[in-house]
Amino acid sequence: MNDGAPPISNIRPAYALPERLRQYHLQVSACYQCRKCSGGCPLTFAMDLLPDRVIRLALLGQEDLVLNCRTIWVCSSCETCTTRCSNGIDIAAVMDWLKEEALKRGLTTPQPEVAAFQRLFLDNIRAGGGRLSETRLLGNFTLFKLRRGFNFKEHWANAKLGYQLFKRGRLKLQGGPKLKAEARREVENIFNRSGFKS
Amino acid sequence: MKVSYYPGCSLEGIALDYAASIAGVAPLVNVELMELEEWNCCGATAAHSISHALALDLPARNLDLAQRAGRDLVAPCALCYNRLKVAEKARGGLKDIKVWDLLEFMTQDSYLGALSKKMVQPLKDLKAVGYYGCLMARPPAVTNKKDYENPQNLENLLKVLGATPLDWSFKTDCCGAGLAVARPDIIDTLVQRLYERALAAGAECFVVSCQMCQANLDLTQERISKKFGNNFYLPVFYFTELMGLALGHPQVKDWLARHLVDPIPLLKKKGLI
Secondary structure (H helix, E strand, O other): OOOOOOOHHHOOOOOHHHHHHHHOOOOHHHOOOOOHHHHHOOOHHHOOOOHHHHHHHHHOOOHHHHHHOOHHHHOOOOOHHHHHOOOOOOHHHHHHHHHHHHHHOOOOOOOHHHHHHHHHHHHHHHHOOOOOOHHHHHHHHHHHHHHHOOOHHHHHHHHHHHHHHHHOOOOOOOOOOOOOHHHHHHHHHHHHHHOOOO | OEEEEOOOHHHHOOOHHHHHHHHHHOHHHOOEEEEOOOOOOOOHHHHHHHOHHHHHHHHHHHHHHHHHHOOOEEEOOHHHHHHHHHHHHHOOOOOOOOEEEHHHHHOOHHHHHHHHHOOOOOOOOOEEEEEOOOOOOOOHHHHOOOOOOOOOHHHHHHHHOOOEEEOOOOOOOOOOHHHOOOOHHHHHHHHHHHHHHHHHOOOOEEEEOOHHHHHHHHOOHHHHHHHHOOOOOOOEEEHHHHHHHHOOOOOHHHHHOOOOOOOHHHHHHOOOO
């Protein structure tokens, strides 16, 4: 793996992105490149840009690079970078902000499975009236995967695991108890206010 | 003591064993868990990943419910706990009540003291590593935990239960949690590393307090064993299950029967079941 840095001579700094991040209290300009974030990150093996590069490129306003990178989607939000940042940058929150922004702009994500899972998760809470049904979520995600192609080995393994869990009562066909109408309305209002689109 | 209880969605599903063991041991240490009425999902990783507004407002509704109930709020799931704390910080704190993670709550000195007097069966010779995962402890600006790099709650509890907690450097490393479904290959790499390090420390099992950690370490063990050509056998206990075992709860076997990595052979070998 290289560290994902484009040649510095090709970069023309822009100010819009760091300024917008600053409005969300994500002060990427505080970075002095100690690289503790990348040193502690357990997910670097799956990333295209190391976390310190994402911060640096965000500071340089390189929207295309940071909004389209794989890194923001394979970040597991373990919060190690945020915890250890010498300058108090909430790096994991920067990753989240970039994911949300990428979706708002309708960009094609390099990790469609992850993006779809997050979207289906939220759809599921909404459709269930406030609580998640894991079984329904797994069903919906399997349909999403099947539409992208059938992989016998993968689906067979998942079916076997599903059966093992079902046998032990850990995968229920019926979801948990439903919320009362009043509570469901409150949750629906939260969704309406949020501007989240499925 | 009465506290409000926020089980979270997965304790109604995949973590039924955790839910049952919590319900089983709480009365043994005189904790009365009053489930928060009409609670909703905290939004989990999905919300904070792609909707900042939902990530704050979904848990905030639960804080309102807890505030009305007027009791401290206890959450067994690390992610729920973390999201509730983030929402708490966003509103500048809570009046008169506190948000706890279940492990932190149950391992307060007073409970550990009471526990030591109620022991029925010390978990002698059981060599375990405590695995906390990420979000009980991190980031400290949210959790207010002091020992976020090297927490001791599980070790302190295991000592009281008579087990042998082992030191290792991976107790707060990530298992991949929310990526388990969308990118299982990432989980395999992260969790295999945890198995290797636990074995290197001399562990016979993991003890966890987070159901996502439990799922990622337990459900994947067969798959990861095959993939890496190593026959791992490391049962993954919830700390509440071990409390039940040490306190002689009659339903421990039912809880353990829900695991995929069967802990019974290990416990038989140790003469604990």
